[in-house]
Amino acid sequence: MSQEHNMRRVTAIRNGTVIDHVPAGHAMRVLEMLGIDQTSSVPVSMVMNVPSKKMGTKDIIKVEDRELNQDELNRLALVAPDAHVAIIRAYSVAEKMTIDLGEEVKNVVRCTFSNCITTNPREPLPHRLKVLSTEPLELRCHYCGRPQDLEALVRNLI
Numbered sequence: 001m002s003q004e005h006n007m008r009r010v011t012a013i014r015n016g017t018v019i020d021h022v023p024a025g026h027a028m029r030v031l032e033m034l035g036i037d038q039t040s041s042v043p044v045s046m047v048m049n050v051p052s053k054k055m056g057t058k059d060i061i062k063v064e065d066r067e068l069n070q071d072e073l074n075r076l077a078l079v080a081p082d083a084h085v086a087i088i089r090a091y092s093v094a095e096k097m098t099i100d101l102g103e104e105v106k107n108v109v110r111c112t113f114s115n116c117i118t119t120n121p122r123e124p125l126p127h128r129l130k131v132l133s134t135e136p137l138e139l140r141c142h143y144c145g146r147p148q149d150l151e152a153l154v155r156n157l158i
């Protein structure tokens with residue numbers, strides 16, 4: 001099945017953002033990370049478990065009338081480090097944004113270990129998580145060295 005065909009599974013949008021190559025089953029968590037829910041009033045469409053040559057299956061998300069910024073891309077990287085992001089204007093791709101997790105995630109999320117020094121309000125330290133691997137994603141706190149609970153990270157967004 002071609003790429004083009006897959007993209008057409010979801011209605012074309014006039015303006016907004018298309019997030020492709022989201023790991024299958026992670027679309028909801030991506031929306032959570034981006035803070036998009038029923039209160040945000042932008043139309044969102046998604047397809048789950050689309051066949052993908054590269055990934056087996058994947059999810060695709062389209063968010064209308066909203067262009068992701070760099071901060072949001074950094075959050076997205078924590079759920080879908082290999083996602084392809086396209087900004088759509090007037091029904092065509094105006095910009096392609098790449099996700100680069102880099103070696104460290106700084107000031108995006110807080111360490112998920114409750115006794116970490118970064119949870120002490122009297123120690124205002126930058127929040128630093130080291131990226132050990134992206135497939136699968138493995139993060140470790142710069143300060144306490146604890147591996148991070150990816151499920152819990154979404155609740156620790158800064």
Ligand SMILES: [Zn+2]
Binds near residue numbers: 141
């Ligand atoms: Zn920590």
